[in-house]
Amino acid sequence: MAKRKSVTLPVKGSAPKAKFDDDFVMTISDSDDDVPILDEEESEVESEDEAPTATSPEPEVRGKKRKLAEKPSKPAKPANDGGMDSDFEFQTGDNGDGVGEYDGWGFEGAHAAMKDQKKGVDIDDLIRRRKEKQAAEGKTEDDDDEEEADDESDEADAEEEEEDEDEEEKEEAEADNSEEEEGDVTFAGFEDDDEDIAADGFGAGAESEEEEAAKDSADEDDDEDDEEAEEDEDDDNESVASEVPHPDDLANSDAESDEDNAEEKAKKAAFFAPEDELVFNPDPSASFQNMNLSRPIMRGIANVGFSTPTLIQQKAIPVALLGKDVVGGAQTGSGKTAAFVIPILERLLYRPKKVASTRVLILCPTRELAIQAHSVAVKLAAYTDIKFGLAVGGLSVNVQAAELKKRPDIIIGTPGRFIDHMRNSQGFGVDTIEIVVLDEADRMLEDGFADELNEIINTIPKSRQTMLFSATMTDSVDKLIRLSLQRPVRLMVDTKKTTVKTLVQEFVRIRPQREKHKLAMLIHICKELVSSRCIVFFRSKVFAHRVRVVFSLLGLKATELHGSLTQEQRVKAVEAFRDGSVDFLLATDLASRGLDIKNVDVVINFELPQSYDIYQHRIGRTARAGRSGRSITLATEAERKIVKTAVRNAQAQGAKVVSRVLDNDKVDTLHVKLEKLETEVDEVLEEEKNERHIQTLEMQVRRSENLMKHEDEIRARPKRTWFESQREKAEAKKVSKAELNGLELPEKRTPMSGKKRKREELKEEKSYKKTKADRVVKAQRGGVKAQAKKDAKKIVRKMEAKDGMKKGRSAPKKGGFKGKPKGRK
Ligand SMILES: Nc1ncnc2c1ncn2[C@@H]1O[C@H](COP(=O)(O)OP(=O)(O)OP(=O)(O)O)[C@@H](O)[C@H]1O
Numbered sequence: 001m002a003k004r005k006s007v008t009l010p011v012k013g014s015a016p017k018a019k020f021d022d023d024f025v026m027t028i029s030d031s032d033d034d035v036p037i038l039d040e041e042e043s044e045v046e047s048e049d050e051a052p053t054a055t056s057p058e059p060e061v062r063g064k065k066r067k068l069a070e071k072p073s074k075p076a077k078p079a080n081d082g083g084m085d086s087d088f089e090f091q092t093g094d095n096g097d098g099v100g101e102y103d104g105w106g107f108e109g110a111h112a113a114m115k116d117q118k119k120g121v122d123i124d125d126l127i128r129r130r131k132e133k134q135a136a137e138g139k140t141e142d143d144d145d146e147e148e149a150d151d152e153s154d155e156a157d158a159e160e161e162e163e164d165e166d167e168e169e170k171e172e173a174e175a176d177n178s179e180e181e182e183g184d185v186t187f188a189g190f191e192d193d194d195e196d197i198a199a200d201g202f203g204a205g206a207e208s209e210e211e212e213a214a215k216d217s218a219d220e221d222d223d224e225d226d227e228e229a230e231e232d233e234d235d236d237n238e239s240v241a242s243e244v245p246h247p248d249d250l251a252n253s254d255a256e257s258d259e260d261n262a263e264e265k266a267k268k269a270a271f272f273a274p275e276d277e278l279v280f281n282p283d284p285s286a287s288f289q290n291m292n293l294s295r296p297i298m299r300g301i302a303n304v305g306f307s308t309p310t311l312i313q314q315k316a317i318p319v320a321l322l323g324k325d326v327v328g329g330a331q332t333g334s335g336k337t338a339a340f341v342i343p344i345l346e347r348l349l350y351r352p353k354k355v356a357s358t359r360v361l362i363l364c365p366t367r368e369l370a371i372q373a374h375s376v377a378v379k380l381a382a383y384t385d386i387k388f389g390l391a392v393g394g395l396s397v398n399v400q401a402a403e404l405k406k407r408p409d410i411i412i413g414t415p416g417r418f419i420d421h422m423r424n425s426q427g428f429g430v431d432t433i434e435i436v437v438l439d440e441a442d443r444m445l446e447d448g449f450a451d452e453l454n455e456i457i458n459t460i461p462k463s464r465q466t467m468l469f470s471a472t473m474t475d476s477v478d479k480l481i482r483l484s485l486q487r488p489v490r491l492m493v494d495t496k497k498t499t500v501k502t503l504v505q506e507f508v509r510i511r512p513q514r515e516k517h518k519l520a521m522l523i524h525i526c527k528e529l530v531s532s533r534c535i536v537f538f539r540s541k542v543f544a545h546r547v548r549v550v551f552s553l554l555g556l557k558a559t560e561l562h563g564s565l566t567q568e569q570r571v572k573a574v575e576a577f578r579d580g581s582v583d584f585l586l587a588t589d590l591a592s593r594g595l596d597i598k599n600v601d602v603v604i605n606f607e608l609p610q611s612y613d614i615y616q617h618r619i620g621r622t623a624r625a626g627r628s629g630r631s632i633t634l635a636t637e638a639e640r641k642i643v644k645t646a647v648r649n650a651q652a653q654g655a656k657v658v659s660r661v662l663d664n665d666k667v668d669t670l671h672v673k674l675e676k677l678e679t680e681v682d683e684v685l686e687e688e689k690n691e692r693h694i695q696t697l698e699m700q701v702r703r704s705e706n707l708m709k710h711e712d713e714i715r716a717r718p719k720r721t722w723f724e725s726q727r728e729k730a731e732a733k734k735v736s737k738a739e740l741n742g743l744e745l746p747e748k749r750t751p752m753s754g755k756k757r758k759r760e761e762l763k764e765e766k767s768y769k770k771t772k773a774d775r776v777v778k779a780q781r782g783g784v785k786a787q788a789k790k791d792a793k794k795i796v797r798k799m800e801a802k803d804g805m806k807k808g809r810s811a812p813k814k815g816g817f818k819g820k821p822k823g824r825k
Contacts, residue, residue, distance in 0.1 A: 109374040109390055110571050120566040121691045127552050127684060267477040273324070273487045286314045288342075291321075296383040297346050301338075303382050310335035315491045316467075317343050325466045325488035327441075327480065329473030331500050332620020333596070334493065336469045340437050341377045347435075348386050348409055357432035358389070360410040361460065363453075365443045367392045367414055367567060368574055369594040373439060374412040376596075386410065393417040394567025401425040407432075415444075415452035422459060424720045433460045438483075440593045441468035442613070445479050448736020455723050457483060471620060472613040499616055499649070503623035504656040506632045507643055515636055519547065520671035521662055522606055525632060526556055528666070532583035533601040537592065537618050538562075539609070544586045547606075549681050550674065551584060558584035561591045592618040600624075605633040612645045632660065 288301050288309055309317065312330035320326055320343035330336055344360055351359060362377075364370040370392045378388055389403045391413030397420065404411065405427040411418070421428055436457075438444045444453060466485055474480070475490055499505070508525075510518060522536065538544040541562035551558035559573040559582045577585040578597050585591070592614055600622045609615050622629025635643050650657045707714060724732065 109378065109388075110371045110392070110395055110567075119695065120569045121688045121695065123549060123684070123688065124552055126688055126691065127549075130684065130687070264477070268475065271477045271480070271485075271488070272327070272475070273489045291317055293317075293342065293346055294349055296349065297342060297380070299383040300345065300380040301342065304338075304376075304379050306335075306338065310339070312336055312491065312493045313339045313342070315493065316340065316469075319489050319491065320344070320465075320467060321346060323347070323465050325485045326468065326491060327473060327475060327485070327488045328467065328469045328491040329475075330469075330471065330493035332471040332617060333500065333624025334471075335625065336471070337373055337376050337439070337596075338380065340439075340467050340469060341373075341380050344410070344435055344437070345377070345381050345384060345386060349384060351409065353385075356387075356407040356409075358404075358407050358409065358411055358428075358430070359432055360435045360437070361418070361430070361433050361456075362410065362412040362437040362439060363415055363418065363444060363456070364412070364439045365414070365449065365593065366590055367394055368561075368570060368591070369439065370412050370414050371571070372594065372596060377410060377412065388412065391418045391421050394570070397421075397425075401428070404428040415449060415456060419452060419455055419723055420720070422456070423723060424718075426718075430460045433464060435465045435467070436460065437467045437469070440470050442470045442472050442474045442479075443593060445474065445483075446736065448732055451724060451728070451732055454482070472616060499619060499646075499655065500623050501653060501655050502626065502628040503619060504628075504630045504658060505619065505646060505650055506630060506658045506660045507647075508632065508634050508660050508662060510634055510636045512637060517667055517671050518606065518634055519550070520667045520674055521634055522547070522604065523550070523554065523556075523670050523674070524662060524667050525604060526551070526584060527554075527670075530602045530604070530632075532580070533599055534583060534604060535577075535585045535587055535591065535597075535600055535602075535621050536604040536606055537609070538586065538588055538606045541588045544588055546681060546685070548586050549684050550677065551586070553677055553680060553684070556584060557582040558586055560586045562588040563590055589614060589618070591621070595621055596624060597621065598624075599627070601629060603629070603631045605631065605635075608633060608635055608639040608642045612642050612649075615642055615646060 286309055288298060288306070291309070293301070310330075312328060312334050316326060316328050316336075316339040320340060326340075328336065328339065330339075340362075348359065362370075362373055364373055371390065374388060374390050381388070387406070387408040387410070389400070389406075389408035389411045391400055391404065391411050393414050393416050397417075400417070401421060401424075404421055404425055407428070413421075422430055438453075443449070462484060466483055466488070468480070468483070468488075473492070475492070480488070508521065510521070526534065526536075536544075536547075538547065541564050544560055544562050545564065548558055548560040559576050561570055561573045561577075565573065573585065574595070574597070576582045589609060592609070594617075603619050603622045605615070605618060609618060619629075619631040622631065633643070633646075647657050722729075
């Protein structure tokens with residue numbers, strides 16, 4: 001294992017900063033081998049002559065990219081604090097390979113491990129089939145209107161029927177608590193109110209009398225809301241809809257003071273590398289060329305169209321090249337990924353190559369982020385022989401295990417799956433890891449990830465380089481201490497809770513009595529103000545899914561991204577949004593961090609998140625890499641605090657904040673339309689639920705057959721072990737959600753002893769409820785194969801019959817996710 005020692009930088013030419021020369025921390029064992037450059041024929045680039053090198057800084061400019069390159073670029077002004085200069089321009093350009101500005105990161109890396117994964121139900125397809133069926137049955141929209149008219153005249157009957165059904169559902173729900181699928185749907189209500197949305201911005205002026213009156217009437221709904229908040233705590237929600245102040249907000253209080261007290265200052269002085277060494281003067285003429293990067297890396301940088309390093313890259317690359325630990329913070333979209341990938345690649349060029357070994361681990365909090373970082377790194381390393389592996393949950397373990405067995409140089413993954421491989425994948429070891437990066441490190445340092453992170457950190461070698469990056473990076477010593485950092489270098493660029501200047505933040509103030517019109521407001525915005533390239537954030541995945549059905553029924557091209565989807569659906573959703581085949585991505589906070597999708601014009605917050613930090617990450621999905629963008633936030637009175645913080649911070653840096661007023665008449669018309677659509681949404685959700693059941697059964701049958709076929713081989717495999725019991729895992733998940741949503745954290749768990757864990761595992765095994773498919777397997781094992789197949793077919797037939805019955809019902813059971821949607825009277 002490599003030891004930390006002072007040697008000279010193992011790159012071509014001189015070290016980037018003389019003062020660090022004697023301070024190089026060696027972690028990657030260097031080699032005398034020549035730096036390999038991939039054969040041009042192997043690379044994606046057609047002509048070597050046109051490829052830029054470290055010595056060809058002025059690439060040929062072509063086509064539409066000429067405009068970009070011709071635009072006179074202002075040199076970045078030096079700023080004393082090293083903060084993001086407001087005039088800093090990202091420069092991208094044709095790199096001479098004809099590649100030009102890079103078009104965005106694909107998710108190709110995930111495809112290999114996506115085969116044989118659970119498919120999930122395609123909502124658009126389901127709605128298309130419904131429409132075709134309706135057309136075949138001669139049912140038109142006019143018929144629907146007639147039906148609606150009939151419905152209205154039969155309102156009393158219907159209401160009675162609904163009540164009966166609700167009772168029925170309530171009983172069902174009580175009977176089966178394990179299947180909590182209650183939606184926290186706040187569909188439009190019937191309240192009549194004429195009040196206009198205020199034109200004034202948030203925080204301006206005292207509440208009017210009307211507002212006070214409205215508040216009183218809103219209070220009547222409180223009991224109902226409390227009930228709903230409790231229901232939200234089921235596993236179906238990544239987040240909750242209750243308005244609870246986030247601990248961060250409480251801690252920061254109104255003054256939002258970042259100033260440390262004396263004790264914290266002293267701690268930081270002892271913990272971080274001395275500040276005076278780190279005085280950083282952004283260099284207006286900074287370029288990748290004078291960072292002494294090797295030719296293959298320069299070609300990789302050109303390959304993705306970067307021509308000037310961003311400020312965080314200017315700061316981080318030289319320091320990271322020295323092998324130092326780094327705690328880095330810079331605004332969303334400011335190029336942090338390349339800030340750690342580039343120096344890692346450069347250092348890896350000089351690794352010994354005789355024996356393949358994994359030297360770098362990059363951990364991300366979400367699967368999508370890991371897949372994206374993988375894609376960025378692979379593209380930057382296009383002209384090197386550096387190999388990559390993915391260790392990401394939701395994708396095929398076996399495909400990944402085969403990849404990791406080859407000991408790729410860099411593994412990029414999520415903590416849970418990485419631990420799984422660490423424990424269970426044969427031929428894969430972590431004792432050669434020399435560099436660890438935590439992307440979105442503040443999130444990774446939260447309690448929800450604590451056990452997983454400890455497990456990893458305690459298993460990999462202590463002597464390593466550790467780098468932490470986030471737009472909302474903490475420099476709290478207490479939080480960082482457990483990572484055993486070695487005098488880390490703190491590199492912060494514009495970390496004073498600012499968002500980028502090119503982002504216009506709009507707020508739509510929603511008065512209490514208009515809150516039930518929120519969905520109509522969203523649809524109005526999406527139909528009239530934003531036509532495409534828009535991400536809408538929700539707190540609840542159940543609601544995000546319901547809105548997805550509404551969008552589809554209204555002909556708005558949308559897809560969704562949240563934790564209830566299969567990984568294949570998640571990857572496809574991002575790809576569909578990325579390639580423009582859908583206009584709207586309806587997401588939970590799963591998508592709030594790190595996702596880098598080119599040309600996202602607008603981010604809409606259907607609700608505000610619980611902390612200003614998460615708000616920053618969410619709106620940071622637009623206005624990236626120097627582009628402009630807009631966020632539109634539907635904000636209720638209860639969410640005033642974050643709005644105030646956002647306005648104050650934006651104004652402090654001269655960014656634009658706008659109060660948007662919506663056309664009430666249009667919103668009201670839409671609200672009525674949405675009311676009428678509600679039954680159909682319920683029907684679609686019910687059909688989807690049935691299809692999902694059938695899919696699950698089919699999958700179980702397939703699994704049983706597979707088990708039968710390969711029983712000997714499967715039995716011969718070593719049993720997989722887990723570092724957490726299911727109960728511990730569920731608890732960690734709860735904590736993680738609470739942190740994301742600002743709930744009070746459950747009490748800290750004490751780790752289980754080995755014996756206790758064994759007992760837990762045994763209990764879990766015993767309490768495992770046998771499924772119908774298990775019985776099928778048992779029957780098969782007993783040698784009654786034919787009977788088993790019959791049973792399996794019977795199950796599927798039964799499900800189909802049930803499905804058919806439900807489809808044929810005139811008034812289906814409401815609520816695909818069980819229970820009465822909110823707002824229905
Ligand atoms: N030097 C550069 N020149 C031009 N574009 C760049 C440069 N560095 C990065 N970019 C582009 O900037 C965008 C944002 O980069 P990246 O995703 O690394 O940002 P980030 O700081 O990690 O953001 P977040 O905090 O949201 O995760 C990417 O599309 C990337 O291609």
